[in-house]
Amino acid sequence: AQSVTQLDSQVPVFEEAPVELRCNYSSSVSVYLFWYVQYPNQGLQLLLKYLSGSTLVKGINGFEAEFNKSQTSFHLRKPSVHISDTAEYFCAVSGTYKYIFGTGTRLKVLA
């Protein structure tokens, strides 16, 4: 069985400050890991993904995430956020064929 936990439902942060959105997973098989973003009134789009290889993955819009197998985590980071990063962020895990999304973290960037 697989599960995904996003520990923070909301994260407020000031513009130009760094941010980390946390994601932990559990799985009995090897997994692929994803972060998706959903801007207000828009569909989900892929930010980045980890399939294999380097544990540090870089995505669009300056985001990156690090796969930590021992801690079963895949936290998302950005060194300096912009107002336009305000959105809902979803972590997802895929193992075998099942695809499971976390409950989401609402990032609110404050001016």
Add this chain to the structure above:
Amino acid sequence: EAGVAQSPRYKIIEKRQSVAFWCNPISGHATLYWYQQILGQGPKLLIQFQNNGVVDDSQLPKDRFSAERLKGVDSTLKIQPAKLEDSAVYLCASSPGRGETQYFGPGTRLLVL
């Protein structure tokens, strides 16, 4: 490359009525997903197709929801009869294969009164 298309974008119905949503995935994508996203929650998988076969429908309320993908291309999701708690955004996504990056459509926002 055209993205995932969904229609309608918005639908308002009364409880006990029926409604159908349509999805056209990206050309060549074998896997198609339907999700229900209730306000403030993450997407919940309703059904997953691999070509025209069902891979996972464990969370589909089969007494009222049905879905088909007859020719392995576009798909229809139906609710009959609708309940108030079905108010949500219904998302369709497709991917080249199982477990790969999913590409989402804009969603259909359903309001059941």
